[in-house]
Amino acid sequence: MPDMESAAAAPVRIAGVDERVLAEREERVSSHRRDVLFDVENLRVSYAGVPALKDVSLEIYKNFITAFIGPSGCGKSTFIRCFNRMNDLIPTAAVEGTIRYHGADLYGPEVDPVEVRKRIGMVFQKPNPFPKSIYDNVAFGPRVLGWKKNLDERVERALRQAALWDEVKKRLKASAYSLSGGQQQRLCIARCLAVEPDVLLMDEPASALDPISTTAIEDLMHELKRDYTIVIVTHNMQQAARVADMTAFFSVDVDEEHDRRTGILVEYDTTPTIFTQPSDKRCEDYVTGRFG
Amino acid sequence: MSVPADTLARSSQGDRIRGTAFYALLLVSITIGFLLLGVLLVDVVRKGIGYVDPTLLGEPNSSDPNEAGAGPAIRGTIYMMLLLLVMVVPLGVGTALYLEEYANRDRWYNRLLEINIQNLAAVPSIVYGILGLAFIVRGIGLGRVLLAGAVILTLLVLPTVIVASREAIRAVPDSIRQGAYALGATQWQVVWRQVLPAAIPGIATGSILALARAIGETAPLLLVGALTFVSVNPTLLGSFTALPVQIYQWIGRPQEDFRLLAAAGIIVLLAILLTMNAFAIWLRNRYQRRW
Amino acid sequence: MTTHDLTAGAQPEALPLRAAGRRWGEDGIKLVLALCALVSVATTIGIIVALVLPSIEFFREISIVDFFSGDRWAPLFEPASFGVQPLLVGTLVVTFWACVVCLPCGLGAAIYLSEYARPRVRSILKPALETLAGIPTVVFGFFALTFFTPLLQDLGVGVNVFNVLSAGLVVGVMLIPVVASVSEDAMAAVPQDLRDGAYALGSTRLQVSTRIVVPAAISGIIASYVLAISRAVGETMIVLIAAGGIAQIAFDPREQQQTMTAFIGATGIGDVPTGSIEYKTIFAVGLTLFVITFVMNMISIRLVRRFREIYE
Numbered sequence: 001m002p003d004m005e006s007a008a009a010a011p012v013r014i015a016g017v018d019e020r021v022l023a024e025r026e027e028r029v030s031s032h033r034r035d036v037l038f039d040v041e042n043l044r045v046s047y048a049g050v051p052a053l054k055d056v057s058l059e060i061y062k063n064f065i066t067a068f069i070g071p072s073g074c075g076k077s078t079f080i081r082c083f084n085r086m087n088d089l090i091p092t093a094a095v096e097g098t099i100r101y102h103g104a105d106l107y108g109p110e111v112d113p114v115e116v117r118k119r120i121g122m123v124f125q126k127p128n129p130f131p132k133s134i135y136d137n138v139a140f141g142p143r144v145l146g147w148k149k150n151l152d153e154r155v156e157r158a159l160r161q162a163a164l165w166d167e168v169k170k171r172l173k174a175s176a177y178s179l180s181g182g183q184q185q186r187l188c189i190a191r192c193l194a195v196e197p198d199v200l201l202m203d204e205p206a207s208a209l210d211p212i213s214t215t216a217i218e219d220l221m222h223e224l225k226r227d228y229t230i231v232i233v234t235h236n237m238q239q240a241a242r243v244a245d246m247t248a249f250f251s252v253d254v255d256e257e258h259d260r261r262t263g264i265l266v267e268y269d270t271t272p273t274i275f276t277q278p279s280d281k282r283c284e285d286y287v288t289g290r291f292g
Numbered sequence: 293m294s295v296p297a298d299t300l301a302r303s304s305q306g307d308r309i310r311g312t313a314f315y316a317l318l319l320v321s322i323t324i325g326f327l328l329l330g331v332l333l334v335d336v337v338r339k340g341i342g343y344v345d346p347t348l349l350g351e352p353n354s355s356d357p358n359e360a361g362a363g364p365a366i367r368g369t370i371y372m373m374l375l376l377l378v379m380v381v382p383l384g385v386g387t388a389l390y391l392e393e394y395a396n397r398d399r400w401y402n403r404l405l406e407i408n409i410q411n412l413a414a415v416p417s418i419v420y421g422i423l424g425l426a427f428i429v430r431g432i433g434l435g436r437v438l439l440a441g442a443v444i445l446t447l448l449v450l451p452t453v454i455v456a457s458r459e460a461i462r463a464v465p466d467s468i469r470q471g472a473y474a475l476g477a478t479q480w481q482v483v484w485r486q487v488l489p490a491a492i493p494g495i496a497t498g499s500i501l502a503l504a505r506a507i508g509e510t511a512p513l514l515l516v517g518a519l520t521f522v523s524v525n526p527t528l529l530g531s532f533t534a535l536p537v538q539i540y541q542w543i544g545r546p547q548e549d550f551r552l553l554a555a556a557g558i559i560v561l562l563a564i565l566l567t568m569n570a571f572a573i574w575l576r577n578r579y580q581r582r583w
Numbered sequence: 584m585t586t587h588d589l590t591a592g593a594q595p596e597a598l599p600l601r602a603a604g605r606r607w608g609e610d611g612i613k614l615v616l617a618l619c620a621l622v623s624v625a626t627t628i629g630i631i632v633a634l635v636l637p638s639i640e641f642f643r644e645i646s647i648v649d650f651f652s653g654d655r656w657a658p659l660f661e662p663a664s665f666g667v668q669p670l671l672v673g674t675l676v677v678t679f680w681a682c683v684v685c686l687p688c689g690l691g692a693a694i695y696l697s698e699y700a701r702p703r704v705r706s707i708l709k710p711a712l713e714t715l716a717g718i719p720t721v722v723f724g725f726f727a728l729t730f731f732t733p734l735l736q737d738l739g740v741g742v743n744v745f746n747v748l749s750a751g752l753v754v755g756v757m758l759i760p761v762v763a764s765v766s767e768d769a770m771a772a773v774p775q776d777l778r779d780g781a782y783a784l785g786s787t788r789l790q791v792s793t794r795i796v797v798p799a800a801i802s803g804i805i806a807s808y809v810l811a812i813s814r815a816v817g818e819t820m821i822v823l824i825a826a827g828g829i830a831q832i833a834f835d836p837r838e839q840q841q842t843m844t845a846f847i848g849a850t851g852i853g854d855v856p857t858g859s860i861e862y863k864t865i866f867a868v869g870l871t872l873f874v875i876t877f878v879m880n881m882i883s884i885r886l887v888r889r890f891r892e893i894y895e
Binding site for chain 3: 307310315322331336383386391408411416419421423451480504505508509536539543544554555561565569
């Protein structure tokens, strides 16, 4: 139970976060309807029997930006990869618990991971454009899905949504590697958007980029959230405060006896709350920079 | 405490002599091979250059060295190379894809598969000839035909192509695969549309080098019946000969002129090999991606 | 802002969950690829069957004891004799002389490339060494017969026209790249720290190479030796051309001798009737050859794996 008195008495401050930004977040969160898109219940992930993440339960809301923050090693990346079943690609990974997507169990026996990934897209930490042209990168998804018609329009639309069209429209056939880091990442976003997903998962999308590219990506996220639901992992708290409507703080549970470190969800609330009135001390310590 | 300069000098002199002597030995080691190679090339060219002419390239063998040529032999070698290309590349790449992209490394049968391939790479080439003799020539009664030779050479160089293809496939970064999976591609789509295209330069280089090695093989072909007095052009199911076999046959003739003819054949063979190797290296330099 | 173009096959928002029938195409592809992989298994099985079955028949007629203890090999003579020792000795002598050349020179070349050569020199020499390895054996055989043997004769070494010395030495040179490249890989895997530690103590390059690097890489070096010996045993063309066709037990390298491989080659060319005892000798000798090289290859593969494990 949150200690309301002490919380109200001393609101927490993080350096570099504007009051106005938090106010904007507060406004959006309170005015926007909360439709549950993902319902996570008691999720546990282990690699070769060793638990990496346990007892995670939360809800992700439609058209919100949700951020996972926390110190390194607390399982944020592992968690986000559960949403599009990318952990399936790791032979030793085992996922227990449920994630419901539009009410249906993502890990149900009938479910095909390939279909899941068509609806839930992912952008990775290090931009990973394919060794092909800009056009072919964006067109890869539609082609693989069998959408052969109107390819040019789809590519243009995706590139526009990713705010990259103007910069590359004259050189679509150029190699994707000729783009700068920030542009490559936007290309990867455009690539995701071209398959018209529901959800965009972003695993530290700007951590490998310079500050200007980072701002561009964050602006993009604000644009995209109107049509997509976005989940982002970030180790940059200021970024979480700037873009996320909801924030989940993860930490590490240390089991001295078995020498195990397992990730756990500590607190999940609206961003302004997490950053100004966190209930859990660990969360408060983290956002004020006392540790982590 | 200072060390007198001459102690330093003295102790290092013995070392220096030993060091220089050792270095000289090493240099000898490495130059012996090249020396022999150089002498060999010079000798072969000197002996054979006189006989390199259209007769050599076009005419069939004959008992008169002045009229004998390696026409059918060269054609046989080229046909076999083409057959080899068609057979060994799909098999080798297919096996490599299976081992790299599909096989679960923990399963015992997949590990056995890998050991098996390593072992096959080191089996003497003549044993492949015995294999061909037993199964293809006599076993199913196909006889001593071009196809038999091509099949045996395919099996002989298959391990080499597999190893080269595996390396090329492994070199493709995993981030590319992850990106493709994340877009909803199936495993085959990832392999066919991303991994293979990126691995093609490495696969091509490795295949050409493997083919070059196959072209020079003689022993298995002797057993599988590359008859050495073939005057007709080779057909798939007909008797055949190949350049290295023709060279071997000429070497075995008593007349001195046939030795020179053999040298000429060697020049042609080496020229073909040099071209193939140079092409493979050019391919690698031009298309190799630095990830 | 974005419209979801439903006619183009976009996915409806209210998800009635996905797919799917099992993707049969994917399973089919995995099957096809696995079949490709099975070709190599079939090859091994084929080799074993091809060698073992006729050999069993052979050893029904000729006792194994006679085979390995007899010292006269004359399968085509009257009376025929099937003692394989001459062939074994022939192979042994050729291999010996090959080792005299390739073991020291291969190691020396490897030490040079690994410890002494500058990167630019190395980048030229390594591919050049590979070129040596790419020369067809029939070319080496030609060289041994028509250049090296006369050379030896001119030098006063009274060798026969066909002799194992010439063939053996040339086989040795051919195998230098084999020893050099595997040994050099093994030496390259030795961490630089070991060398630095020794240099820092004032060791010379000679000392570091011979007392630190070579011992550390020893399993890889031995692997390369075993591999080279295996290749020497299995080498056919050079000995077929230059070492002779008379199976006899002789330890004087100036004489001619027939090796196991040369016998198989010479007999296989001819039109020996299928099913005859002479035909089966091909397989009996072949099996002996295969077993010897197989054992050596397995040892070599094990050793290579060991040195990889230690340092990687």
